[in-house]
Amino acid sequence: MTTSYYKKLLKQLRAKPAKLKRFAKFNAPKERKYGIGTKKCRRCGRTGGHIGKYGLNLCRQCFRDIAVKIGWKKYS
Numbered sequence: 001m002t003t004s005y006y007k008k009l010l011k012q013l014r015a016k017p018a019k020l021k022r023f024a025k026f027n028a029p030k031e032r033k034y035g036i037g038t039k040k041c042r043r044c045g046r047t048g049g050h051i052g053k054y055g056l057n058l059c060r061q062c063f064r065d066i067a068v069k070i071g072w073k074k075y076s
């Protein structure tokens with residue numbers, strides 16, 4: 001289950017409190033200590049294409065968007 005899919009599911013379940021309770025008991029995603037799922041983009045929450053180098057913690061798409069704003073320069 002992807003991160004975004006899980007969030008959508010919770011949004012739908014908020015209208016149904018009894019089902020939400022049952023979902024939280026049996027289907028809640030596992031707490032991860034390590035692995036891809038623990039590293040999320042701090043801008044958009046995406047788990048793919050993560051850049052952790054230099055403490056960026058952004059996905060590659062967000063880095064591409066804001067690289068110039070945060071002071072990166074392209075040398076070609």
Ligand SMILES: [Zn+2]
Pocket residue numbers: 041042043044045046058059060061062063
């Ligand atoms: Zn991102």
